[in-house]
Amino acid sequence: MVDREKVSALVEEAKRERLEERDVLINALHKVQDYFGNYIPIEAAEVVAEELGVPESKVYEVLTFYTMFSTEPRGKYVIRVCVNLPCHVTGGREIVQTLQETLGVKFGQTTKDGLFTLETTSCLGLCGVAPVIMVNDQYYGDLTPKKIIELIDSLRNGGDTK
Known part of the structure; x- marks a missing residue:
């Protein structure tokens, strides 16, 4: 169950920021997603639409267009992998393979422990500094499979993304 009053308060806060x-709308969705940790429940999106006086379809359109938003829970660390041409030709394929093997998941999946x-993403x-990934809001470039494994191990052991 979504705390409607809290979501309404977050929307009001977004409105006051001039x-x-x-x-x-985007600012309100960021605030709501931060509150829920890493996603926006559909019920919360409905409250956002109501509070802003916009159709629910417009809110859902924004939620599903921008990759920084999600309507499903995600891991503590969201790893976005650039799959554009410069990353691909500088070793991106190996980075993708290493991430999938190390984490044991495919794109769009979350690890069983809920961490990753x-x-x-099409471009970062x-x-x-390709190949590049983004973990939450932190960028990592000039990657190699070894650097990926070290980063994942660090995060698993409570390391920071900075």
């Missing part, structure tokens, strides 16, 4: 009207969710904008 953003362009078009940005309030593996996702793709860091072609100069």
Whole structure:
């Protein structure tokens, strides 16, 4: 069950931040997702739509268009792998293979321990240090399979993403 009052308060907070009207929805969704940890329950999205006076379809459209949002719970660490051409030609295939083997999941899946969710993204904008991944809000470039294994081990042992 979603705490409607809390979600409403988060939307009100987003409204007070004096953003362009078009940005309030995204800001509100960020606040709601931060509150729930790493996803936005559909019931919470319905409250956001109600509070902003927009159709639920518009909220759902934003939720499903932007990869930073999810309507399903994800792992503590969301690993987004750039699968664009510069990353691919600089070793991205090996990075993908290492991540899938090390984590034991495919793209779109979460590890059984709930720590990691593996996702793709078309570009992280860091072609100069390709191949690149993003873990939550932290970028990692110039990757090798060895660096990936070290990063995953560090995170499993309580390391920070910074």
